[in-house]
């Protein structure tokens with residue numbers, strides 16, 4: 001690792017101010033992506049701003065039809081939350097399948113969506129459930145938040161503070177994990193929400209995306225057979241040593257059907 | 265350099281570290297606690313697993329400064345001070361839960377965390393294997409480890 005300064009502010013305002021005062025500042029949440037990247041010298045930070053002491057950023061609350069998860073809430077806490085298991089079991093299940101126990105004890109929802117790894121699980125939940133991302137400056141809808149591979153609508157120094165999920169009528173997440181890392185080779189969230197049926201895919205393309213054709217078909221008939229044969233062209237999908245674009249395209253259909261079957 | 269205070273295995277320890285110093289480096293190189301191993305140094309293998317405020321983490325993927333003021337338990341804090349093995353350690357010996365032993369400190373720390381997390385609920389083979397996703401072993405094929413954890417968990421909860 002290159003050297004860096006370290007700050008652990010107690011308030012959101014201080015965190016934002018510290019970021020603004022430096023050219024190459026990095027927020028640190030769970031560190032499960034940032035620390036490996038710093039170790040490999042893929043990234044340099046003049047100052048690392050640890051969000052761990054900012055109490056307002058952590059925690060889970062459910063009020064009415066909304067589940068709100070603070071940015072620095074770790075995956076293990078989402079997975080174990082009795083409130084989330086009751087309100088959105090698919091979200092708790094998704095969190096319980098991220099990485100491994102040690103990663104889940106550190107990694108956070110804010111870090112995961114800010115990083116927007118193409119194979120990360122949370123983007124499928126945020127887009128599939130039609131969540132809203134709250135930042136230090138504004139609110140951003142899920143459909144506008146994820147803009148490309150490792151790219152989001154966040155501006156430099158803009159901090160994710162929390163994510164609010166409207167409680168769906170029903171939802172399920174199915175993932176075909178990389179057997180080593182557990183990252184999604186393909187992961188599909190299917191949700192029946194007040195905004196309509198939503199189908200969001202992670203792992204397959206450069207960035208999470210929805211499949212309008214499947215959403216329309218499921219609106220007419222919410223059964224697995226309704227989406228049989230609705231194909232995503234492999235031309236836009238990722239290919240690597242784990243899976244070809246064609247195989248990923250196939251897996252999208254399989255995972256989506258399984259998610260519908262699990263709900264139905 | 266930054267001065268940090270850690271509560272390690274119940275005792276307060278201070279160390280001078282750089283912000284970029286990893287928790288595992290402090291434990292091994294500054295505090296002489298070499299039971300915590302570095303296998304991959306890339307967040308994959310779990311040999312460096314310790315408990316931070318009671319939860320398992322990979323000490324190669326955690327800055328020492330992040331642990332300032334917090335409780336750290338390493339493998340050295342698991343046996344009784346007189347050397348009597350913890351029931352989980354005894355189970356690893358009894359059930360061939362190790363061969364070369366390199367992964368063992370991390371395995372035992374993960375095993376203790378999983379018993380804690382599933383308090384009151386049975387630890388069946390499927391659960392144990394799922395919970396071990398963050399720990400790699402190049403020797404045993406895992407079978408002895410899984411058996412050892414089941415036996416250690418039972419011994420800890422008085423079930424046998």
Ligand SMILES: Cc1cc2nc3c(=O)[nH]c(=O)nc-3n(C[C@H](O)[C@H](O)[C@H](O)COP(=O)(O)OP(=O)(O)OC[C@H]3O[C@@H](n4cnc5c(N)ncnc54)[C@H](O)[C@@H]3O)c2cc1C
Nearest residue numbers: 029030031032033034099107108110111120121160182183
């Ligand atoms: C072995 C291993 C396996 C994994 N498996 C999976 C998996 O199966 N599925 C999966 O989805 N993920 C997986 N992950 C990733 C992990 O779950 C974390 O979600 C991810 O590392 C990012 O979260 P973090 O809290 O660790 O963020 P950090 O590493 O601390 O930060 C990541 C980036 O986000 C920025 N950031 C952090 N918090 C905020 C914020 N609140 N506002 C703005 N920017 C912010 C940081 O500056 C940094 O650029 C794995 C990681 C490891 C090491």
Ligand code: FES
Nearest residue numbers: 303304305310324
């Ligand atoms: S040395 Fe930390 S995970 Fe391998």
Ligand code: FES
Nearest residue numbers: 363367401402403
């Ligand atoms: S016993 Fe050798 S690595 Fe596990």
